[in-house]
Amino acid sequence: MNHEQTIRSAVETSGVGLHSGAPVKLRILPAAAGTGVVFRRVDLDGFEVEAVGRNVARVSYATSLMKKGVLISTTEHLLSAFTGMGVDNAIVELDNLELPILDGSAQPYVEMIRAAGLKRQRRLRSYLRLRKEVEVREGDKFIAVYPAQEYSVAYSINFPHPLIGKETFEVKLSAESYCREIAAARTFGFRHEEQAMRNMGLIRGASSESCIVLTRDGLENGPLRYPDEFVRHKVLDLIGDLALLGRRLLGRVVADRAGHALHTALVSRILRDHSLWEEAASEEVASPAGEGPEKRVGTAPAVP
Numbered sequence: 001m002n003h004e005q006t007i008r009s010a011v012e013t014s015g016v017g018l019h020s021g022a023p024v025k026l027r028i029l030p031a032a033a034g035t036g037v038v039f040r041r042v043d044l045d046g047f048e049v050e051a052v053g054r055n056v057a058r059v060s061y062a063t064s065l066m067k068k069g070v071l072i073s074t075t076e077h078l079l080s081a082f083t084g085m086g087v088d089n090a091i092v093e094l095d096n097l098e099l100p101i102l103d104g105s106a107q108p109y110v111e112m113i114r115a116a117g118l119k120r121q122r123r124l125r126s127y128l129r130l131r132k133e134v135e136v137r138e139g140d141k142f143i144a145v146y147p148a149q150e151y152s153v154a155y156s157i158n159f160p161h162p163l164i165g166k167e168t169f170e171v172k173l174s175a176e177s178y179c180r181e182i183a184a185a186r187t188f189g190f191r192h193e194e195q196a197m198r199n200m201g202l203i204r205g206a207s208s209e210s211c212i213v214l215t216r217d218g219l220e221n222g223p224l225r226y227p228d229e230f231v232r233h234k235v236l237d238l239i240g241d242l243a244l245l246g247r248r249l250l251g252r253v254v255a256d257r258a259g260h261a262l263h264t265a266l267v268s269r270i271l272r273d274h275s276l277w278e279e280a281a282s283e284e285v286a287s288p289a290g291e292g293p294e295k296r297v298g299t300a301p302a303v304p
């Protein structure tokens, strides 16, 4: 897992955007090592928007990227699947402004990536390793990342609803844990907020096939995929938003009642201050005295 990866062959899907309701075709293509994830608007002469922090646009119910006025909306579920599956490099073509919501989780994207197959590339992965803790607080919302040798996430939410209440979920990220514990968790919405949100144009593409619909005291379209599916989806979103760091994170992320705005604020804080982190290259180093090879993460020279 120390080498960069892309997919082996192109894969595609189609659907509607959750917020815009716009129909969209999406195609994922292999990309060269060092590319990162690049969105390409095929309806706008192939204009490209890189999935990195400097392109983060307005963020409320979803994370959007914007470059020179060109929007790519609701990037978090696909980017989450890429991080979860270990895809470093990909071109994502779409013919509209928003990614399809599909079933409201990252599972369809995981299946597409599986169908395409993973391809290990020659280049060693470069990690973003936290050197100091970074904490962002906003009222009772909180997010932080602490130095660690692995990427892990601990998330807490507290919704006054009989099926949710206080939920906490913690995961050490690997392709296996991501696919088993995170990928299938769907986004959720409350039936009693639907009309107001529709009136604001926020959920034109919503349906009971694309999210968990909660009533005031229950569930309209059960069963849940996990008893604590809600907090798992928050973890899914967070992993997708932190992909905008542009390289894989080494750190322990702790979030409490956060959301896209706070997730991306954390990304900006980290990227703005290079004293908070260092670039680390993964390399296989043979250890002395016949202990066999072991994984070691060493510091690489900083690239301007």
Ligand SMILES: [Zn+2]
Pocket: 076, 077, 187, 233, 237
């Ligand atoms: Zn989401």
